[in-house]
Amino acid sequence: SPRADLPGQELVAKVLSADPVNVRLALSMKQMSTDPLTLSLDNLAWEAYASGSLGTDMQGLVDALATSVGVDSVKPTRVAQDPHHVAQELEVYLVRSDREAEGDYTAVARLGVSAMEMELRAAELNREQVKQLLQRVASRIFTQ
Structure with a gap:
């Protein structure tokens, strides 16, 4: 630092x-x-999300977020494989976006070598509330 x-x-x-x-x-x-997370995400070979292409835990995260209070919609947008970063647990990060003021957030989830980017619409929640929601839902999904 x-x-x-x-x-x-x-x-x-x-x-x-x-x-x-x-x-x-x-x-x-x-x-x-430079943010090391952003740097590592920028270097991934991202592909457009195709329905049915998510693993069980990732799909569970999307489904749980979609039914969470304050969340209007969740849409996976891109997926990637990252053999250089193996996440032992489900990790979820909120990525800075210039659309946060309108309630549109971008999040990235990682588990194993899989990474998924998703767009989250939560007009009634602020950034801190969205971060807490992501962590709470991710820990609940991973411990099931």
Whole structure:
């Protein structure tokens, strides 16, 4: 993780805000680093989702999310195989999207060498509520 320990040390940072009254800058070094999850997802050979192509646990996740309170719809969009990343448990990640304000979210689920991207519509839920829902449903699916 990026660090700046010494006065005068040069660093690369993103300016988050500038306060001219107090002559202060809010900076983020973390936002300048590449997200390893996004990097690994970008390198996968994604294919369009075909009905019936999901494993039992992945389909169970989609079905459980679709019937969850606050979720309007769930639609798998892409699938991939990732032999370099073997997920021992069902992992679900919420991917940043510019459509979150309208209640449209993108999530990625991984289990074994399989990865699935899905579009989730949840107009009544905020980002944090969607993250909690994904984790709760994934843990329930995997422990059955």
